[in-house]
Amino acid sequence: MVYRTTSRMEQRKAARRRRFLDAATQLFAERGYQQTTVPMVVAESGSSTGAFYFYFANKEDLFVQLLLEIGERLAEQLNQAVESEVETLAQMRATVERLFLFLVSNPAEARILVLEATSLSGRIVTTQVEILESHARSVEQALKTLPEGTYRANPTVAAHCWVGAVYQAVRYWLGLPDDKRPAPAVVASEVASFNLRGIGQ
Amino acid sequence: MVYRTTSRMEQRKAARRRRFLDAATQLFAERGYQQTTVPMVVAESGSSTGAFYFYFANKEDLFVQLLLEIGERLAEQLNQAVESEVETLAQMRATVERLFLFLVSNPAEARILVLEATSLSGRIVTTQVEILESHARSVEQALKTLPEGTYRANPTVAAHCWVGAVYQAVRYWLGLPDDKRPAPAVVASEVASFNLRGIGQ
């Protein structure tokens, strides 16, 4: 009896936490971190101030949790992309395309990642930089995996150019009005091509 | 006589404005936009609140002015780079290198441009996006200038990838501890090569 009850509670707790995260995703994406107040998140999620601070240590913690979750979903996408191909170069292309498509299909998350997370204090910046850095490191690893002689320049620099190209393309696409946006798949493919040529392929 | 006096006053006015801008540059770069308060800028520049609001409409205006100034200095650099070469591709390479070098030699300005300007309200974002966009447009123009057949893909996408690569390289370089930073000229050159290969050269 006790266990069943507990289990139900756990479900409810998870559900309420979700409601907070979802409300926060929308608000942070629309208004930015600073312009989003805790009362707004509380109102949007139909909960109470006290409940908010039961689930999150403070506003910053909420943002970090959100960022971590987005990071996980992103990693998942990248893994799937890698697993969908066997050859390194094909994997790299697939990864770029998948990443671009995921971000432009989840504009709120993308905005939080590429726009909002910047210029905030301590833990937040760390978390966001880490997400981008981990991408850069993957690319770097892949570059090192290529048959000898394929790529001769500094792979770290190339990896960051690579990542920068993708994210800037996302920013560009998201910045366009809805009716002027080219097909995501096409853009994704062009970004991938740019990057692959960039590394000499 | 009157003119001379006025002229002296204008000099003083310009000097004080400069002091505000310089103080703001350091503070915004070090602490970010939100964490920098008007009183801080006032204290740092050794002036008074009243004077501040005589020179700037408000805090946002200060940031925009700063951004505009940085934009001008950037444009100057880019123009010089273009004028230093005659061939389009050489100009494009020179531009990337010059941009990279300028930003890493002016880290406070770079930070303001690539880190702080994001996620802020209205006018600020617009100003910052415009600076980056104008770079992207230049690149795009250059791409279109190339002899027919040289570059066949969507030049707008490539231009954004190009710009993204440069700025991400700057972020990467600025994020490194001082003693681990590779020589700027080398990185600048690699970024330029990455981009040139990216557009098929």
Next chain:
Amino acid sequence: MVYRTTSRMEQRKAARRRRFLDAATQLFAERGYQQTTVPMVVAESGSSTGAFYFYFANKEDLFVQLLLEIGERLAEQLNQAVESEVETLAQMRATVERLFLFLVSNPAEARILVLEATSLSGRIVTTQVEILESHARSVEQALKTLPEGTYRANPTVAAHCWVGAVYQAVRYWLGLPDDKRPAPAVVASEVASFNLRGIGQ
């Protein structure tokens, strides 16, 4: 059977109440009334919020109960001191010494009584003042018991001076670092002597 069960339950109830009181004693003494939160007491006593409010009407009630308990233990000490002597003056001396020794051996309780209980609202202050007042009244009674002519001044004032001297000596002793504290028995004796001289003995 039923009785035995009930009895066991009552034992358990008493035990849990004790756990709350003990946890509260430590926390109130260490952190003060305001800085101690109900969740802290709950955590420290390994119980739950709900249980807390089953045993105590509210936080204030907890403090009052604690104070009453301390008051009872104090009264017990004083009674024993009185019973240990037959002559009034000897009883008064014994009382002061016993009181001092009891308080400095129970610093948490002492702190709650002489430091924390002050400056709090309504019921709490009343309870604490009453404990001190009852001491003062005992002293006053004793003074009146003395053979005529022994003590001629206002006994109420003297009684409060007497009590104030003891408590201030306790505060002083508790405020010293552990390694600089003189032997309690010696101080207790000096305080008693001071007071006895104070009333003309």
Next chain:
Amino acid sequence: MVYRTTSRMEQRKAARRRRFLDAATQLFAERGYQQTTVPMVVAESGSSTGAFYFYFANKEDLFVQLLLEIGERLAEQLNQAVESEVETLAQMRATVERLFLFLVSNPAEARILVLEATSLSGRIVTTQVEILESHARSVEQALKTLPEGTYRANPTVAAHCWVGAVYQAVRYWLGLPDDKRPAPAVVASEVASFNLRGIGQ
């Protein structure tokens, strides 16, 4: 011109600071530290929140400033009392009487000193304890000044008993309803007598 203006401003600043301190004195004495909110002090002094934080770092700082001021006024009284007599014992008596009379004529200040300052965090307690300790030290010094053989017991303990007697007498007197209060001068004299006898005089 500038100087005159500044001087006027300084006067105004001092006046406003006074208004805050006066409002705080009443409120702290009536309601205690915790029950007094910054908005209350602001309202009572007819000022604004911002002004409050212009003059005081925070609520605690206000209390400490108040305490320091009371400490100064107290010290002034004690000095006058000492100067009014030449003989040590007469000075000690005068001091007790002056202190008692000052406190009962300034009940708000007395309450703040003997009631409210306890059980508060860090700086506040330190400040209050220091005020009482400095009295105790004066008494101790005086005791050591007495002709040899006059007082043989531990002067530190006696000094604290002495101080405790005075403050407890004040608490007692302030705790009485207005119409039951004996004449302050009489009580002051009795307290002094109690203490002098306490030290063997």
Next chain:
DNA sequence: AATGAATGAGTCTTCATTCAT
């Protein structure tokens, strides 16, 4: 022109207490 004291709306955060399970 310049100063800096004054304003007050707006935020985050805490915590005693309740009540559904």
Next chain:
DNA sequence: CATGAATGAAGACTCATTCAT
């Protein structure tokens, strides 16, 4: 009897901006 999630009123404090001097 017990649990602990949920509530929400309340309070301290910040800071962009104004304006009397």
